Amino acid sequence: METELSKRLGVEHAIFGFTPFPAVAAAISRAGGFGVLGAVRYTAPGDLARDLDWMQEHTGGRPYGLDVVMPAGRAEGATEAEVEAMIPDGHRRFVEELLTAHGVPPLPAGEASGWRITGWLEHVARSQLDVAFDYPIRLLANALGSPPPDVVARARDRGVLVAALAGSAAHARRHAEAGIDVVVAQGYEAGGHTGEIASMVLTPEVVDAVRPLPVLAAGGIGSGEQIAAGLALGAQGVWLGSIWLTTTEADLHSRALTAKLLAAGSGDTVRSRALTGKPARQLRTAFTDAWDDPGGPGALPMPLQGLLVAEAVSRIQKWETEPLLGTPVGQIVGRMTSERSVRQVFDDLTRGFERAVDRVQRIAGRSGS
Amino acid sequence: METELSKRLGVEHAIFGFTPFPAVAAAISRAGGFGVLGAVRYTAPGDLARDLDWMQEHTGGRPYGLDVVMPAGRAEGATEAEVEAMIPDGHRRFVEELLTAHGVPPLPAGEASGWRITGWLEHVARSQLDVAFDYPIRLLANALGSPPPDVVARARDRGVLVAALAGSAAHARRHAEAGIDVVVAQGYEAGGHTGEIASMVLTPEVVDAVRPLPVLAAGGIGSGEQIAAGLALGAQGVWLGSIWLTTTEADLHSRALTAKLLAAGSGDTVRSRALTGKPARQLRTAFTDAWDDPGGPGALPMPLQGLLVAEAVSRIQKWETEPLLGTPVGQIVGRMTSERSVRQVFDDLTRGFERAVDRVQRIAGRSGS
Numbered sequence: 001m002e003t004e005l006s007k008r009l010g011v012e013h014a015i016f017g018f019t020p021f022p023a024v025a026a027a028i029s030r031a032g033g034f035g036v037l038g039a040v041r042y043t044a045p046g047d048l049a050r051d052l053d054w055m056q057e058h059t060g061g062r063p064y065g066l067d068v069v070m071p072a073g074r075a076e077g078a079t080e081a082e083v084e085a086m087i088p089d090g091h092r093r094f095v096e097e098l099l100t101a102h103g104v105p106p107l108p109a110g111e112a113s114g115w116r117i118t119g120w121l122e123h124v125a126r127s128q129l130d131v132a133f134d135y136p137i138r139l140l141a142n143a144l145g146s147p148p149p150d151v152v153a154r155a156r157d158r159g160v161l162v163a164a165l166a167g168s169a170a171h172a173r174r175h176a177e178a179g180i181d182v183v184v185a186q187g188y189e190a191g192g193h194t195g196e197i198a199s200m201v202l203t204p205e206v207v208d209a210v211r212p213l214p215v216l217a218a219g220g221i222g223s224g225e226q227i228a229a230g231l232a233l234g235a236q237g238v239w240l241g242s243i244w245l246t247t248t249e250a251d252l253h254s255r256a257l258t259a260k261l262l263a264a265g266s267g268d269t270v271r272s273r274a275l276t277g278k279p280a281r282q283l284r285t286a287f288t289d290a291w292d293d294p295g296g297p298g299a300l301p302m303p304l305q306g307l308l309v310a311e312a313v314s315r316i317q318k319w320e321t322e323p324l325l326g327t328p329v330g331q332i333v334g335r336m337t338s339e340r341s342v343r344q345v346f347d348d349l350t351r352g353f354e355r356a357v358d359r360v361q362r363i364a365g366r367s368g369s
Numbered sequence: 370m371e372t373e374l375s376k377r378l379g380v381e382h383a384i385f386g387f388t389p390f391p392a393v394a395a396a397i398s399r400a401g402g403f404g405v406l407g408a409v410r411y412t413a414p415g416d417l418a419r420d421l422d423w424m425q426e427h428t429g430g431r432p433y434g435l436d437v438v439m440p441a442g443r444a445e446g447a448t449e450a451e452v453e454a455m456i457p458d459g460h461r462r463f464v465e466e467l468l469t470a471h472g473v474p475p476l477p478a479g480e481a482s483g484w485r486i487t488g489w490l491e492h493v494a495r496s497q498l499d500v501a502f503d504y505p506i507r508l509l510a511n512a513l514g515s516p517p518p519d520v521v522a523r524a525r526d527r528g529v530l531v532a533a534l535a536g537s538a539a540h541a542r543r544h545a546e547a548g549i550d551v552v553v554a555q556g557y558e559a560g561g562h563t564g565e566i567a568s569m570v571l572t573p574e575v576v577d578a579v580r581p582l583p584v585l586a587a588g589g590i591g592s593g594e595q596i597a598a599g600l601a602l603g604a605q606g607v608w609l610g611s612i613w614l615t616t617t618e619a620d621l622h623s624r625a626l627t628a629k630l631l632a633a634g635s636g637d638t639v640r641s642r643a644l645t646g647k648p649a650r651q652l653r654t655a656f657t658d659a660w661d662d663p664g665g666p667g668a669l670p671m672p673l674q675g676l677l678v679a680e681a682v683s684r685i686q687k688w689e690t691e692p693l694l695g696t697p698v699g700q701i702v703g704r705m706t707s708e709r710s711v712r713q714v715f716d717d718l719t720r721g722f723e724r725a726v727d728r729v730q731r732i733a734g735r736s737g738s
Contacts, residue, residue, distance in 0.1 A: 003732055014732070168636060169703075188557065189567035197635050198558035198567035200589030200598060201700040205635060220569030229569060229598035231732050232725045266566050266574060267537060294663065331570040334538075356601040357733045363372055363383070363600050364726045 001227070001353060003236040005182065005214040009034055009063050009138055009161070014237030015227065015349060016184075016216055017342075018067055018141075022051045022058075023249040027342035029062040034237075036065040036141055043124065045131045052135045065139030065163075066132045070125040070147055079123075080307070087300065087308050094297050095312050098290050104321045107314060129154075139163055139182070143193065144278075146178035165218070167195025167202070169209035176210045183210050184239045187219025191242045191330035193280045194219065194271060199230070207234035222332035224352020228360065242330040247342045256320040257327060258339070266334030273298075275313070275328065277305030283326035283333070287316065370596070370722060372605040374551065374583040378403055378432050378507055378530070383606030384596065384718060385553075385585055386711075387436055387510075391420045391427075392618040396711035398431040403606075405434040405510055412493065414500045421504045434508030434532075435501045439494040439516055448492075449676070456669065456677050463666050464681050467659050473690045476683060498523075508532055508551070512562065513647075515547035534587070536564025536571070538578035545579045552579050553608050556588030560611045560699035562649045563588065563640060568599065576603035591701035593721020597729065611699040616711045625689040626696060627708070635703030642667075644682070644697065646674030652695035652702070656685065 006014035012032035019025050025035030037055065042048040055064060129151060132140070140147070140155050141163040147155075155162045156179075163182035166172035172183045185206035186192075187199030197205070199219040207215045217230030218239035230238045244250055246261050260283065270284040274291035277299050282288060291299050299305045316324045340348070361367070375383035381401035388394050394404030406424065411417040424433060498520060501509070509516070509524050510532040516524075524531045525548075532551035535541035541552045554575035555561075556568030566574070568588040576584045586599030587608035599607045613619055615630050629652065639653040643660035646668050651657060660668050668674045685693045709717070730736070 001732055002734060169634075187567065187569065189570050195636075197700055198556065198589055199569045200556065200567065200595055201558050201635050201703070204592060204594055205703060220567055223573060225573055225602050226569055228601035228729055232597035232601055232729050233594050234725075234728075265538075266570050267564075331566055334570070334574060354733065356603075357729055357735070359603075360597055360601050360726055360729060361735075363370055364723065365371060366726070366730075 001231075001350065003214070003231075005216075005236040006034075011063060013346075013350060014231075015346070016065075016237055016239045017244055018239060018241040019244045019250070021244070021250050022054050023251070024244045024247055024342055025064055026055055026058040027247075027249050028244070028346070029059045029064045031343055031346040032062075033346060034063060034065060034139070035059070036067050036139065036239075038067045039125075039128045039132070040067075040069045040143070042128060045127045048128055048131045049134075052132065052137075056135065063138040065141060065161075066128075066137050067141040067143060068125045068128055068132075069143045070122060070145070070151070083303060084307055087304050088297075091297050091300060091308055094290075095309060098287070098324075099312055099315060102286065102321050102324055104312075104315050104319055104324070107311070107318060111318075133158060133160075141165070141182075141184065142180075146175050146180060149178070152179045163216070165193070166206060167193075168197060169202075169205040171195075172206040172209050172215075176213055180213075182214050182216060184216045184218050185235070186239075187217075188271075189281070189331040190219030191269070191281050191333075192328045193276070193278050195279075200233070203230060203233035203235055219330060220332060222330075222335055224349045224354070225356040226332075227349060227353045228356035232360070242332050243336065243345060244342065245327065245329060246336045246339055247345055248339055249342050252327070254317055254320050254325065256322055257317070257325050260322070260325060261327070261329060261333055261336055262338065264329075264333045264336075266331045269329060269331055269333060273305060275306065275309065277302035280328055281330055282328045285326040286323040287312075287326055370600075370719065372583070372600075374585075374605040375403075380432060382715075382719060383600075384715070385434075385606055385608045386613055387608060387610040388613045388619070390613070390619050391423050392620070393613045393616055393711055394433055395424055395427040396616075396618050397613070397715070398428045398433045400712055400715035401431075402715060403432060403434060403508070404428070405436050405508065405608075407436045408494075408497045408501070409436075409438045409512070411497060414496045417497055417500045418503075421501065421506075425504065432507040434510060434530075435497075435506045436510040436512060437494045437497055437501075438512045439491060439514070439520070452672060453676055456673050457666075460666055460669060460677055463659075464678060467656070467693075468681055468684060471655065471690050471693055473681075473684050473688055473693070476680070476687060480687075502527060502529075510534070510551075510553065511549075515544050515549060518547070521548045532585070534562070535575060536562075537566060538571075538574040540564075541575040541578050541584075545582055549582075551583050551585060553585045553587050554604070555608075556586075557640075558650070558700040559588030560638070560650050560702075561697045562645070562647050564648075569602070572599060572602035572604055588699060589701060591699075591704055593718045593723070594725040595701075596718060596722045597725035601729070611701050612705065612714060613711065614696065614698060615705045615708050616714055617708055618711050621696070623686055623689050623694065625691055626686070626694050629691070629694060630696070630698060630702055630705055631707065633698075633702045633705075635700045638698060638700055638702060642674060644675065644678065646671035649697055650699055651697045654695040655692040656681075656695055 001013040015033035017028035020038040028035035214236035216239040217235035222243040272288040370382040384402035386397035389407040397404035583605035585608040586604035591612040641657040
């Protein structure tokens with residue numbers, strides 16, 4: 001599965017795997033894809049350096065990348081404490097009442113909240129970049145907006161390609177004007193932050209909008225058939241995130257959450273502001289229902305909502321409170337029905353792709369492979 | 370573009386075109402596709418017979434089909450007057466106030482509302498069927514739910530294939546149990562009634578759910594690349610509705626509406642209950658905004674909402690009141706940027722399909738055609 005972009009990055013298959021787990025990212029690169037490690041959960045630069053050291057040892061020299069969340073020019077220079085002070089008391093009470101109603105205990109004394117998405121804050125993202133540029137990453141992806149010009153320039157100096165996620169053609173055009181190298185067209189059906197245009201429509205629109213820049217199709221892709229569809233739509237590769245969540249290498253820290261993912265159908269997700277303040281697709285839970293309820297206080301804007309709910313999310317995960325337990329995931333969760341190794345997933349993807357190409361060739365009246 | 374289903378129906382290309390306009394349906398069949406005439410706007414059986422006579426003369430013996438809207442067992446036997454009586458006065462006032470606020474005049478004296486979707490009513494749909502079975506239609510599609518068992522049996526007796534639209538795998542399974550022959554998997558991005566699962570995810574789920582029944586991919590398809598994607602996802606054909614609305618053969622009765630469609634982007638549609646009482650994708654207008662406003666009375670259930678707004682929609686179209694003027698259409702409206710003949714659209718579709726197959730073959734490392 002070779003495109004100009006996969007050749008440029010030196011990978012066998014134009015399959016990009018986004019994941020917060022180093023073991024998964026490394027396995028994707030070893031399997032012949034391009035592993036992209038999500039950095040948003042790292043709060044201490046030392047933790048990121050430790051995991052990038054590990055990646056260096058476990059990717060066998062294969063290329064990999066890093067994904068940060070850096071809203072250009074937002075809350076610049078603000079400390080976490082300054083941002084925390086903007087959260088209304090009524091919202092804090094709403095969180096406590098929700099947890100109390102579901103009997104969620106506090107974290108054990110001395111145990112810090114492990115799930116803090118302070119990576120949204122620009123200074124945190126910048127300290128991550130200072131670390132990352134010491135490693136031979138081949139691609140830097142930004143999940144929200146275009147990266148600031150100095151970051152794009154710094155990446156270019158080091159030969160690192162810059163990618164950015166886009167939910168509309170207009171959004172993609174702004175990225176192109178900001179000088180980025182690769183656009184990830186993230187459709188409505190994707191897990192995490194997403195707009196309302198579905199991949200079937202979004203991918204070719206973005207391809208046309210930023211031509212000749214390469215586009216990756218993201219959203220709704222978890223099988224080889226879906227990869228073939230994304231490539232037929234003009235993408236130079238595909239970007240998969242959800243599918244790795246139930247691999248044996250993933251570490252969700254909760255068997256109950258893994259079980260919930262394996263049981264969920266494609267209709268069991270929702271685009272909700274509950275987790276970050278911006279619409280992000282995730283499992284629908286009593287937690288998202290509470291925030292999406294017109295009778296509730298509603299979610300705060302980013303980055304306030306993420307800070308507000310960070311400890312609550314840690315507590316829900318720690319105690320595995322089933323009705324509230326969720327995670328960002330796309331509509332393909334309906335096909336995540338068994339735990340497989342990354343290698344098995346990868347083999348299923350490439351085999352399914354070959355089958356889909358056979359099928360389309362046959363329909364087009366051309367001889368098969 | 371040949372599949373088992375296209376061979377069974379005797380068409381050159383597995384492209385199914387749904388349209389309310391006989392001239393468009395006939396042109397689709399003449400171009401080598403399968404034209405499906407939407408019957409919901411016909412209130413008098415004589416009108417349908419007249420247009421089916423016309424189809425017979427203008428399809429040159431090529432096969433075509435009919436689409437009805439028959440909710441199985443809903444409001445059985447109720448007359449239009451009985452259903453009208455269920456509409457609250459407050460809702461009627463809301464419609465009048467909305468039209469007054471936008472300065473929409475009444476219809477001229479003696480001019481009947483041309484846009485009445487009484488086809489939702491079962492007795493109207495049944496009288497349409499009585500007419501349709503006198504013609505050599507090859508496929509009968511039902512847009513809502515499975516057709517009643519006696520209708521399925523009657524179609525089978527006449528060698529007419531029965532198709533039904535589905536927005537989820539569970540919905541598709543119920544159709545299969547009801548004995549239908551073809552499932553149209555209608556994704557979130559489609560115009561008209563649609564669920565929340567996008568085509569990229571829905572198509573393969575439905576294919577797996579009803580195997581070996583053939584599935585048509587619908588929603589987000591308006592180019593050859595999108596056709597290739599739909600077929601890669603396992604469909605035996607594609608079902609296109611929106612793309613024909615701006616063809617030269619279409620008769621929208623409003624240049625302003627055609628202009629609005631040509632100018633709209635993929636983000637300018639909304640899933641709203643405004644038109645029928647069930648979520649249907651359409652152009653977002655001041656009319657849909659009014660019904661979707663949490664401060665308003667909200668839409669009534671089907672079929673009440675359709676009866677409630679029928680005359681209002683006729684008035685808006687008659688006087689071309691721009692802010693209120695809309696139509697069901699999918700997210701591909703963003704690529705409908707020029708008026709083309711059905712033949713031109715069809716040629717663009719088949720050429721784009723060949724290009725997409727070339728591209729995917731190349732990526733898969735296979736020799737091109």
